Amino acid sequence: MSSIKNVVQGIRSNLLYPDYKKVPNHLILDRLQDRFAYYLxxxxxxxxxxxxxxxxxxxxxxxxxxPIDIPIGSKPVLCVTVDNADPFHVEREVEIxxxxxxxxxxxxPKQGLSSATFPHVATSIAFFYDQDNAQRxxxxxxxxxxxxxYMIWLQPDVFAPPRLADNFPLLENFLNLTxxxxxxxxxxxxxxxxxxxxxxxxxxxxxxxADFNRFDSQFTVYKQMAFNEQAGTRRGWATDSSGDYTxx
Numbered sequence: 001m002s003s004i005k006n007v008v009q010g011i012r013s014n015l016l017y018p019d020y021k022k023v024p025n026h027l028i029l030d031r032l033q034d035r036f037a038y039y040l041x042x043x044x045x046x047x048x049x050x051x052x053x054x055x056x057x058x059x060x061x062x063x064x065x066x067p068i069d070i071p072i073g074s075k076p077v078l079c080v081t082v083d084n085a086d087p088f089h090v091e092r093e094v095e096i097x098x099x100x101x102x103x104x105x106x107x108x109p110k111q112g113l114s115s116a117t118f119p120h121v122a123t124s125i126a127f128f129y130d131q132d133n134a135q136r137x138x139x140x141x142x143x144x145x146x147x148x149x150y151m152i153w154l155q156p157d158v159f160a161p162p163r164l165a166d167n168f169p170l171l172e173n174f175l176n177l178t179x180x181x182x183x184x185x186x187x188x189x190x191x192x193x194x195x196x197x198x199x200x201x202x203x204x205x206x207x208x209x210a211d212f213n214r215f216d217s218q219f220t221v222y223k224q225m226a227f228n229e230q231a232g233t234r235r236g237w238a239t240d241s242s243g244d245y246t247x248x
Contacts, residue, residue: 004032004077004155005077007175008025008028011032014208015183018186022189023190025078026080026093026151026153027189028186031182031186035178035181035182036051039174039177051156052153052155052156053153054152055068056149056150056151057151058147058148059122059144059149060144060147061111061143062143064110065138066139067135067136067138068137068138068152069136070136070156074154076154077153077155078093079094079096079122079150081148082149083119083120095123095125096125097126098126099126099128102126106141109142110143112143114148119146119147119148121142121144121145123141125138125139125152126141127139174218174222176215177219180208183208184205184208187208190204
């Protein structure tokens with residue numbers, strides 16, 4: 001099964017590797033989740049979070065460890081700052097580290113300096129499993145003096161089915177369609193304010209549209225075949241990735 005990082009890399013490749021300020025990874029993941037929801041519904045697959053999900057983490061003052069309710073074995077892929085109350089907030093990525101490497105990104109007082117306009121002081125976030133309390137923990141460095149929210153993007157762990165006959169990696173067969181669809185939706189973000197690269201962007205958009213039409217026609221045929229065969233609800237299994245991330 002392809003990883004989320006590989007899919008994001010494929011989307012950036014389709015866009016000829018745009019600047020991260022123009023097309024940040026969290027924007028790609030947001031569009032990707034929307035497309036996954038659509039295609040999974042079209043394929044009648046019930047386990048909608050088998051490939052990508054997100055978890056909002058609210059950080060409170062005077063502590064740096066927070067219980068999080070996510071499946072064990074999940075692989076964090078991105079963490080960004082979130083402030084829905086501030087229309088001018090610029091989302092910032094926070095490094096995801098192992099617990100022992102936190103000092104590589106922050107050496108300072110236990111509590112970080114913050115203000116009403118900048119409550120997010122995290123330099124890194126690490127994940128571990130508290131065996132004594134049987135709880136998954138997010139450790140945010142440094143401690144906050146104000147409440148702040150972070151969005152954690154995850155690739156959930158879905159265990160392989162017990163029988164080969166139960167394996168339906170259906171959406172994986174259409175990842176090229178999904179990547180092309182997401183890249184096509186992001187092409188307006190490539191335009192310079194003065195329009196100086198409009199011709200280049202137009203060529204990228206035309207190429208992506210041609211690829212999308214080709215992939216979508218295959219997807220449409222598959223959907224029609226499933227309808228004609230009166231296929232019932234299916235479960236989109238992924239491969240077991242519990243051993244890929246050691247943060248737990």
